[in-house]
Amino acid sequence: MSISRGQYGAHNITARNFICVAPQAKHVSVVGDFNGWNRSANPMQRGGDGNWVLRVDLKHGHHRYAYIVDGQVTLDPKAMGIARDDHGERVSLIAVS
Amino acid sequence: MDSGAMKSPATKRSPRSGTSAPFSSKRATGRIHPVITFPFRHPANLDDLGELYSLVARFDADQQTYARPITVMDCKTRAAMVKSPRHLKFRDRIAARHSDIVDAWTVDTCQMWYSGLGAAFERGGPNDVYWLIPGDFNYGSCMGKEVLSHLHDLPEICDELQEDVCIGEIATDHNNSKQLIDTYGTFALLYNWFPREAQAIRSCTERPRSEFFAVRHGFLKDMLHRRWYAYEQTVVMLLHAVIEKKTISRYLVGNISDLPEGRDSLSSAMQQVERTERVLKSFWREQHQEKAAWSEHYRQLEAQSEQVRRTALIVLENLLK
Numbered sequence: 202m203s204i205s206r207g208q209y210g211a212h213n214i215t216a217r218n219f220i221c222v223a224p225q226a227k228h229v230s231v232v233g234d235f236n237g238w239n240r241s242a243n244p245m246q247r248g249g250d251g252n253w254v255l256r257v258d259l260k261h262g263h264h265r266y267a268y269i270v271d272g273q274v275t276l277d278p279k280a281m282g283i284a285r286d287d288h289g290e291r292v293s294l295i296a297v298s
Numbered sequence: 299m300d301s302g303a304m305k306s307p308a309t310k311r312s313p314r315s316g317t318s319a320p321f322s323s324k325r326a327t328g329r330i331h332p333v334i335t336f337p338f339r340h341p342a343n344l345d346d347l348g349e350l351y352s353l354v355a356r357f358d359a360d361q362q363t364y365a366r367p368i369t370v371m372d373c374k375t376r377a378a379m380v381k382s383p384r385h386l387k388f389r390d391r392i393a394a395r396h397s398d399i400v401d402a403w404t405v406d407t408c409q410m411w412y413s414g415l416g417a418a419f420e421r422g423g424p425n426d427v428y429w430l431i432p433g434d435f436n437y438g439s440c441m442g443k444e445v446l447s448h449l450h451d452l453p454e455i456c457d458e459l460q461e462d463v464c465i466g467e468i469a470t471d472h473n474n475s476k477q478l479i480d481t482y483g484t485f486a487l488l489y490n491w492f493p494r495e496a497q498a499i500r501s502c503t504e505r506p507r508s509e510f511f512a513v514r515h516g517f518l519k520d521m522l523h524r525r526w527y528a529y530e531q532t533v534v535m536l537l538h539a540v541i542e543k544k545t546i547s548r549y550l551v552g553n554i555s556d557l558p559e560g561r562d563s564l565s566s567a568m569q570q571v572e573r574t575e576r577v578l579k580s581f582w583r584e585q586h587q588e589k590a591a592w593s594e595h596y597r598q599l600e601a602q603s604e605q606v607r608r609t610a611l612i613v614l615e616n617l618l619k
Binding site: 262263265281282283284285291294296 | 448451454455458459461464501502503545546547548549550
């Protein structure tokens with residue numbers, strides 16, 4: 202699982218590709234403070250290689266996020282950092298600049 | 299580094315209310331205080347320090363975001379500059395130009411932190427973040443430049459996400475001395491003296507002795523007014539953070555897996571394990587000495603600790619010789 206940098210947009214927004222490696226999963230989405238931790242806001246698309254991919258526009262700054270793999274909260278093993286969500290649970294961290 | 303982008307507002311949504319709110323409204327209005335610990339020994343060349351202070355100059359110019367940087371210099375280092383005009387010139391024309399220099403008599407790096415963070419704290423306010431930057435790092439190398447490019451994330455994470463402390467991690471391979479010391483020394487000793495807290499620390503970071511960190515005003519205030527240890531102060535800070543349920547985050551600032559710069563000698567590695575044990579012993583007594591029969595429990599842990607330390611030293615000897 203990883204994130205790759207997309208192209209720069211206007212108004213300090215950068216597109217980032219979220220990539221979750223979960224070939225056996227039936228449904229994967231990405232949640233974070235950028236979508237209110239809403240599990241249905243950003244469903245990911247299955248790629249041909251079994252990876253789940255989604256490009257998300259993120260404002261500059263630091264964002265907390267996690268993947269929801271078949272209902273289970275899953276950290277990104279390739280995340281740049283780890284922080285806690287509002288409930289004290291570990292989540293992944295991404296910097297956008 | 300684009301400082302304008304670093305401080306730009308973003309939008310966040312509250313998980314409970316579902317309403318949008320400008321990110322800046324959650325953000326503190328405080329400033330970031332960079333504190334640089336100047337290398338104790340004069341480096342052979344000044345390229346690394348030159349690279350670091352070109353960044354410090356940028357902080358110094360951005361007064362809206364950053365407080366005036368502070369450089370802590372050991373008085374012995376300053377005295378030795380009399381015989382080294384090149385280093386004296388660097389101090390006077392570069393370091394002193396872009397930062398306020400705190401001259402301090404210190405026994406070890408952690409005491410330099412104490413002097414520098416303390417001086418910064420006295421200038422700071424409740425919403426401020428304090429950021430330690432060790433000067434003895436090869437910032438002029440490719441890997442060093444990568445680390446420099448990520449360092450600003452540490453105080454920004456504390457600021458934006460309201461974290462009490464953010465630890466900067468440098469990734470290493472399994473046989474790197476720093477990794478070996480932490481795996482067989484630091485964590486093994488922590489599991490002996492503070493098993494519950496050690497698990498909590500390891501869930502947050504694999505680098506409990508990192509010198510790259512940022513800390514919020516309130517937590518630094520607590521730490522400054524407690525006993526400060528000459529060694530391994532990051533471990534002590536993390537123990538306090540876990541005990542007091544502070545928020546800890548970590549962020550990857552670079553990777554030195556393929557480079558030899560991070561390697562320590564066997565002697566240095568052994569010393570680091572030994573002094574970690576000394577600090578943990580002292581800290582444990584401090585936490586438990588009010589309890590009945592604490593000394594009996596202490597002797598039991600001390601006996602186990604000796605076995606842990608001996609094992610760690612055997613491993614280090616086998617792998618670092």
